[in-house]
Amino acid sequence: MTLSPRRLAIDYGLLILLAGLVAVFAVAEPAFLRVNNLFSILQAVAIVALLGVGVTVTMIAGGFDLSVGGLAAFVQMAAAYSLVVLDGSTGSAILLCLGLGILVGLGNAVLIVRLGIPDLLATLGMLFLLAGLQLVPTGGRSIAPGLILLDGSTAQGTFTDGFLALGRHRVWDILPVPVLVLAVVAAALWLVMAWTRFGRVFYAIGGNELAARLAGAPTRLYRVAAYVISATVASIGGILLAARIGRGDVSAGNGLMLDAVAAALIGHAVLGANRPNILGTVVGAVFVGVLLNGLTMLNAPYYLQDLVKGAVLIGALAVTYGLAPRRA
Amino acid sequence: MSRAQARPSRSISAAELLRFGLPAMLALVLAVFSALAPGFLTVANVTGVLVNSVALNAIVALAMTLAVASGGTDLSVGTAVDLGGLAFIAAVSAGQPVALAVFFGLLAGIGTGLFNALLIARLGVTPFLATLGTLFIGHSLQQLATDGGNPVYVPAGRITPALALIGHGSCLGIPLSLWLVLLLSTGIGLLLTRTRFGREVLAVGIQAPAALYSGLPVRRILALISIASGTIAALAGILLSAHVNAYVPYAGNAYLLDSIGAAFIGTALSRTGRANVPGTLLGVALFGFMTNGLLLIGWNFYWQQVGTGVLILLTLILAFAGRERVG
Amino acid sequence: MALAVRGLTKSFGSTRALADVSFDLAAGEALALMGANGAGKSTLVKILCGVHGADTGSITVGGTAVTFASPGQARAHGIVAVHQSVADIGVPTLSVAANLLLDSVCTGHAPVWVGGRGSRRAAAAIAAGIGLDLDLSRTLGTLSLAERQLVAIARAVAHDPAVLILDEPTASLSAPEAERLFTILDRLKSRDVALLYISHRTGDLRRIADRIVVLRDGRVAGRFGRPLDLGAALHAMLGRAVGQATPHRPRPETAPVLRLSRTRLAPGATPFDLIVHAGEVLAVTGPVGAGKSTLAGALFGLWPLAAGDMEFAGRPWRPRSPRDAIRNGVFLAGEDRWRTTFFPATVPFAHIAGTISFPFLDRWSRTGLVARAAERRAAAARIAEFGIRTRGPGDLPSALSGGNQQKVVLARWHAEPARLLLLDEPFQGIDVGARDDIVRAIRSAARERATIVFVNDLEEALAVGDRVVSMAEHAVVEEAADFAEPGTAAAGDPHPLRPAEAPPCHRPPRP
Structure with missing residues (x-):
């Protein structure tokens, strides 16, 4: 097979572009390449990348999960509520968050797999429901220690040091915990999806569900699992988010969904996989992170961020839909 | 299996049930609240709901109905509302005549639609993802345009009678926005x-x-629908900003959820299961x-x-439960 | 005895698909099953592999009576089928190796870790089982139809079946590929696998079959042992001798309507010429994937030719879209009517009148409004003309029988005069009686236009055409002279991913 420029653009376009970006930023601003800065880029994208990984799992199984952003924000509020208002321990907060995530994943699965609602619509509905629910316990206010509750009393709890460490601690003073978590989760899911028979079945369902079912796969079970995995990963993202900002911020979830979906879609194009893949999603998230970090260093106004993200998303869509061979 | 194969007697009774589903639900909501809240079923309150919440929602939902009818979902209706309002207010603030400002506002909507059309019809991106990208960029x-998202207020000196007419005018005692809803729904319904x-x-x-x-020019039809949807949504943006004499950033996002909800509730709870104007209007009223x-x-x-x-999820469940999964 | 079938009967509603079908199949034997469209072959296969249940009758495998509730149970009893269907294409986004291992992976028999050396070896072993010589790391979707067919056969053989059912396995294979398949089948026979081989290509039968059972109208119409008398078998299948009922009609002395010169349907395909005259019905036959639909689509503006020129009514013909073609009087009734013609009941014009009028709305009303009265009148006239059995123009096509549905499709493209009418598989899923009606309808209106009918089935081609040509490897290869052996040199489809030919995603099952 010859490497036509078109082929090259599809296979390596994003990586070449990423290398080019790094080079440009490194020349323009030498501080860009410092190890510390590189890790802060990773820290900045870790949560979005996690959510993107979740979306990717559902995409692999031929579905879509738009509710990850709303779920992360919801979980972030739940963590703060559990710590500050209920004065809970680190462990109980984490368990609560993961439990909520699994519950939401099951809810999505019931709507999509059991009731047959189209995935985009069902998860969009779930997103709006969560966005409303997260505001209810505090009447729409953010949660910080000393919060005055709706009944007039003052919340007694605080963010525990252990919990905060999840978002802020740096292992060996260099590696932020969220980056570590991302690495572990992404590597585990990548192993499962790329190298085990379970992953093979997920991909088979996404490619031709009928063929997978006739080959004997319990396809409904796998689709349920995809949504539960996605929601669980998203709730891990929500825990890290709460730990990083150290309070329950009602507006923390803004834009998370779009960023995550964008990362997953950009990931399609990485290395010419032309299909959802975990590694690609992480690269996609890092790509956007590098771009934003570099632009910030070059003193570009922050409100260019969405423009850049939108342009990158549309570029990725153009590559996936436009350059790649048309698929049925 | 498929609906076509259902025995006639059963499908008719189910269809009849669905035909009355939406009016019945609206009646139920009205009955429950008039029992619970004394001030609910008064002329003042009902008019207030119709003018303040239903009218603009209905316009945006009509735009969404067009998109849903053509098989897509337009996530950028809110963007078109915002950009329409922004262009309109910017032109008014710069001292342009109101008619020209309206034209600029509509142009912004057309531009939003055109951008979607480009992605959908030229590149073949699915409408959902294409309009998602437009949402970002918008x-x-x-x-x-606003230094990071500051509201733009029309200077007091520039609030002309023409502007007030668009924002607060009425004809035969019915506000302009409701006339527009009537006009658009008749037009789109007939269309x-x-x-x-x-x-x-x-x-x-x-x-x-x-x-x-x-023999249909499928892509051209999708492009036309995108442009129409953007234009109609921009109209809502113009009315909204004329009403408050200001452009408030991202105000349009609030309309996105309601318009999706109304269009799909109207589609789901109809006898035919397709996007239709009366269903959308009933859906908007239900939400309002x-x-x-x-x-x-x-x-x-x-x-x-x-x-x-919850209402949206319930609607979706009602609409899709028991139906064979398509595609 | 590997398989014994006794008195199998199956009805769908009032239609009897199978009536008292009995046959035996011994281990190591190849039994050919012949039958025209609608003779009951596919029903029989579906019962044998557990998709349908039989109304009465018994199936015995290796001496034990069995009933199957699912394809999985049939497979557990050693009956494996290779259909020509979406499911058998496998998962187009996965590699060949992953597809070969799909069954074991999906049922949990594979090791947890895949993709490594162990799976490569397992996949290679399955491929070697039928001598499949392919790069196993390629994505299935990039393979030709023929190669995908071989992958599906390899998957089936990997189950170590006692009975292997093959449904027209050579339909998309070239001669060397088919020979490779026969070598594999010989090896399976020598391993005591029983083969049920569905085909009526005499070359295949001569090469592989030990005995033949012929089905016609759901009944066994003949049994033939060695030495095989293929002429008699074809006679039993068609109910008449080949070539007698449809004598060649003389080519009309009219001007050519369509002229293709040096046409290539795919890059690298053989260029061919083709002329179609006014008043003539040309039947184009050939195996699946030979390019019949590609040719039809190129004439109709769905996609361009790879090379060459078309001339229509004396002018160069380069339709930009179906819309363009229809405006110029070139109509195509696409294959799979539920995908290409009918709308589901969720649109307000899904009824017969709306279906017929849809392409011509702009001709019937200049204002942009729908002329409902005109549409009903036109539909009523067509219903009478084509003898469509229905209550009226307001009926939904889904309420009609397959034959009447197809008449609606035909009626639609007779609602305005055509200069060139293209019919792609117009006899799909209809019974023999309806087929004769449709042949008559096509032929009776053919005088004023040129007509091309694209059919897989040779017998249908003979029944409808004044002239029959056959296609293979994306080219018209011959004026079919040896009708019994069309297109022995067919190859795969180089455009397996053409969007307009996606598998249909939703349609009511045929009765």
């Missing part, structure tokens, strides 16, 4: 049910291959009165949001 454009183009839109939305084999009723009985804004989310 967000950033607003920040760029979808009576005209050739309406048939073509539904054909593309429901069975695109058959539309292509029947439910929110208002919840407010009157003392629920806070956040519970209203939850209620809306």
